Amino acid sequence: MGPETLSHVLRQLPVPQDARLLVGPHTGDDAAVYVLDEETALIVTVDFFTPVVDDPYTFGQIAAANALSDVYAMGGRPLLCLNLVGFPTCLPVEVLGEILRGGCDKVAEAGAILAGGHTLEDDEPKYGLAAVGLVHPEGLWRNSTARAGDALILTKPVGTGVINTAAKADMAPPEVVAAAIELMRTLNAAACDALRGARVNACTDVTGFGLLGHAAEMAEASGVTLVLRAEAIPVLEGARELGAMGMFPAGAYRNRDWVKGRLAAGGVDDTDLLILCDPQTSGGLLASLPPDHAALALARLSERGVTAKVIGEVVPRRQAALELVP
Amino acid sequence: MRIVDNRGLPCPQPVINTRKALKETGGPVVSIVDNEAARENVTRFARSQGYEVEAVQDGGIWRLTITPPGGGGQGAHVEHASPTGRGDQANEGARVILVGTDRLGRGSDELGSVLMRSFLYTLTQLSSPPDTMIFINAGVRLTTEGSPVLDELGQLQDRGTEILSCGTCLDYFGLRDKLAVGRVTNMYEIVETLASPARVLSL
Numbered sequence: 001m002g003p004e005t006l007s008h009v010l011r012q013l014p015v016p017q018d019a020r021l022l023v024g025p026h027t028g029d030d031a032a033v034y035v036l037d038e039e040t041a042l043i044v045t046v047d048f049f050t051p052v053v054d055d056p057y058t059f060g061q062i063a064a065a066n067a068l069s070d071v072y073a074m075g076g077r078p079l080l081c082l083n084l085v086g087f088p089t090c091l092p093v094e095v096l097g098e099i100l101r102g103g104c105d106k107v108a109e110a111g112a113i114l115a116g117g118h119t120l121e122d123d124e125p126k127y128g129l130a131a132v133g134l135v136h137p138e139g140l141w142r143n144s145t146a147r148a149g150d151a152l153i154l155t156k157p158v159g160t161g162v163i164n165t166a167a168k169a170d171m172a173p174p175e176v177v178a179a180a181i182e183l184m185r186t187l188n189a190a191a192c193d194a195l196r197g198a199r200v201n202a203c204t205d206v207t208g209f210g211l212l213g214h215a216a217e218m219a220e221a222s223g224v225t226l227v228l229r230a231e232a233i234p235v236l237e238g239a240r241e242l243g244a245m246g247m248f249p250a251g252a253y254r255n256r257d258w259v260k261g262r263l264a265a266g267g268v269d270d271t272d273l274l275i276l277c278d279p280q281t282s283g284g285l286l287a288s289l290p291p292d293h294a295a296l297a298l299a300r301l302s303e304r305g306v307t308a309k310v311i312g313e314v315v316p317r318r319q320a321a322l323e324l325v326p
Numbered sequence: 327m328r329i330v331d332n333r334g335l336p337c338p339q340p341v342i343n344t345r346k347a348l349k350e351t352g353g354p355v356v357s358i359v360d361n362e363a364a365r366e367n368v369t370r371f372a373r374s375q376g377y378e379v380e381a382v383q384d385g386g387i388w389r390l391t392i393t394p395p396g397g398g399g400q401g402a403h404v405e406h407a408s409p410t411g412r413g414d415q416a417n418e419g420a421r422v423i424l425v426g427t428d429r430l431g432r433g434s435d436e437l438g439s440v441l442m443r444s445f446l447y448t449l450t451q452l453s454s455p456p457d458t459m460i461f462i463n464a465g466v467r468l469t470t471e472g473s474p475v476l477d478e479l480g481q482l483q484d485r486g487t488e489i490l491s492c493g494t495c496l497d498y499f500g501l502r503d504k505l506a507v508g509r510v511t512n513m514y515e516i517v518e519t520l521a522s523p524a525r526v527l528s529l
Contacts, residue, residue, distance in 0.1 A: 169338040246341045246371030250363035257362075271370070 002254035003028075003209050003217075022137065023074070027144045027221040030070040030205055033135070041137045045070035047207075048084045048128020052164045052281050053181055056095045056125075060102020061185040063127045066207070066282035068110050071133035072192035073205035073285055075141035078110045078133045083117025086126035099127050110187055139196070141203035141287070143214075144221035150201055150314040151294035152226060155191040155306050156284025158211050159239025159275060160184055166247040176238035183236065184282040191285050191308065194300035198293040206283030210255040212276045212322060214286060216262045219314075219321035222288075227323045228276075228312035230268050235275055243278070244271050251279035264320035276324070288314055327420055327457065329488055332368070333360040333387070340364040341371045344392065353377060354393040360386055368392075384512050420457040420524040423449075425465035428473075430529060442468070445529075446478040455487045457524075459508075460516055462492040465529075470496070471504040479507045492516065 007028070016024050022041060023033040031045035047067040051059045064081075071078045083103060087096050107114045112131070163180040166172035188205060195203065202222060204214050211233065219226040243252075255277035265273060289297055294310060301308040328347045332340035340359050347355045357372075359365050365381065365388045372379045372392045380391045429438025430445050446468075449455060459482070461469050468475050469491045483489050489508025496502040496510065520526055 165338050169342045171338075244370060245374045246367035246369070247338055248363065248367055248370075250337050250361070253363040253366060 003213055003258045023142060028217045029143045030073040033074060033140060035137055041135050043071050043074045043076040043133035043135055046130040048126050050124055050126055056098035057102040058181060060099040061106045062282055064103040064106035064129055065185050065187050067129035067131050069188045069205045069282055071131055072188040073203055074135055075139050076133035076135035078112035078131055080132045081107045081112050081114050082130045084128045085119040086122030088123055089121060110189055141200050143202055143204040143218045146202035146218055146222040146224050146288035146314050148224055148314050148316045150288040151291045151310050152312045153287045153294055153297060153308050154284055154311045155308040156183055157234035157236045158278055158280055159236035160281050161249045161278040162239050162243045162247050165249045166242040172242060180236055188285050190304040191306045194304050195287050195297050197300045198289055198297040200287050200289050202288040204286050206280045206286055208279045210277040210279050212259045213255045216259055216322045223317055225315050225318045225321055225323060227315055230272055230324055230326050232309055232311045234309050240275055243275050248274050252277050262321040265324040267326045268324050327354055327356055329356045331358045332364055337363055337367055341367050344368050357390040359388050382514055422458045422519055422524045422526045423456050424526055424528045425461045426463050428464045428467040443475055446475045450478050450481045455482050455485050458488045458519060460490045462495050466491045466495045466501055469507050470501040471506050476506050483507060
């Protein structure tokens with residue numbers, strides 16, 4: 001669902017009032033966070049979707065990596081997971097077995113426990129996780145605390161949405177699809193671990209609203225303006241070309257329409273803008289850190305094999321929440 | 327001209343369908359879409375392949391006319407035909423029937439109704455039915471509920487004839503929500519179709 005529609009529906013719900021709820025629904029953050037004691041806060045999140053790839057085992061891995069990403073985006077460590085499954089009666093049950101095996105392996109890789117789940121009959125397969133993680137309340141990364149002067153780091157390239165759409169149309173070269181799959185099933189665990197060694201002021205993960213959508217949410221929740229340099233933003237090989245051939249998912253256009261009212265973009269062409277609004281599956285972390293800490297974080301990310309880039313900076317709030325420069 | 331109806335289809339299906347039609351015919355192709363994402367994606371795709379795209383919006387529907395560069399396609403065939411080959415080339419142009427009445431001929435209304443039914447039935451028996459039929463004025467009584475020729479028009483549509491009814495005329499007769507075959511069109515599209523190098527038969 002697009003950000004516009006979602007926020008409209010959510011506005012109608014009461015805002016929960018509890019001092020122990022550190023992160024609730026109103027800042028559009030990745031997960032809910034609840035303090036247990038001075039040392040411990042609980043991260044709770046849920047995410048599931050329909051298959052983005054043909055292979056069931058790979059789909060399971062991707063869906064699990066995507067769900068766990070919300071825990072990493074809050075700076076936490078995954079602890080417990082539950083499967084959420086929708087499955088049609090007309091498909092062989094072996095397919096379901098493969099999806100769950102992929103999810104189970106990914107949860108194990110994250111060092112968490114898969115403790116159960118819930119399955120229901122559905123017209124098409126859906127899979128994901130409800131995940132619980134732990135974080136020290138002082139080490140919690142919100143999306144609403146970016147500060148002017150910060151540098152912005154992105155830990156994965158964008159473009160998985162347009163490549164997945166092109167794969168459905170049989171228009172994506174196999175090596176392009178393979179690179180996107182590899183990226184989607186990569187946990188944000190190493191990126192999170194690397195960033196923990198630096199002072200992170202704010203963090204979110206890039207998923208359905210696209211890079212610009214999540215960046216705009218961070219800017220608005222933090223009361224600052226994020227300035228992104230289009231050229232510095234890493235894009236998956238082949239994604240731009242496929243976008244220019246009309247392979248953008250509808251979500252990219254929805255995100256662009258929502259972002260447009262919050263964005264000042266001079267000299268960036270429409271295809272590039274759409275790539276940056278492309279909805280991501282299991283995308284990277286977008287972290288906001290003081291510049292010296294950003295340098296430290298980049299070194300730590302590189303040590304762990306994560307290709308991360310500085311893609312922009314945070315300035316005091318200007319007219320638009322988001323500025324995109326070529 | 328091949329018409330690809332993408333209404334109700336999610337991305338990337340409109341692009342897939344349009345690509346297939348262009349591959350098979352070389353263009354021109356008309357791609358009908360009903361949302362912004364599909365409109366932009368089909369336009370992007372066609373331009374990336376070197377085609378020219380012209381969009382006409384009618385409410386929430388876009389009609390994208392996709393032509394090879396330099397105005398190729400059916401129109402060009404006729405224009406560039408050599409004098410000796412003129413007759414054959416003209417046969418390749420689109421055939422359009424403009425129906426401005428629900429009765430055929432003047433004199434007796436009763437006879438006119440019978441003749442119109444007979445005419446449309448005979449049309450269904452032709453080896454190659456017309457490409458487009460445009461119904462205007464009282465002609466829209468033939469495409470709406472209660473028409474005695476819905477079967478015939480349905481058959482023509484199944485065989486590839488595009489059935490278009492003038493929206494203003496439907497409104498005038500209070501028949502807008504009674505349309506039973508084909509789709510609503512507007513004067514822009516009517517004029518565009520009639521003004522193209524097509525063979526137009528007017529009833």
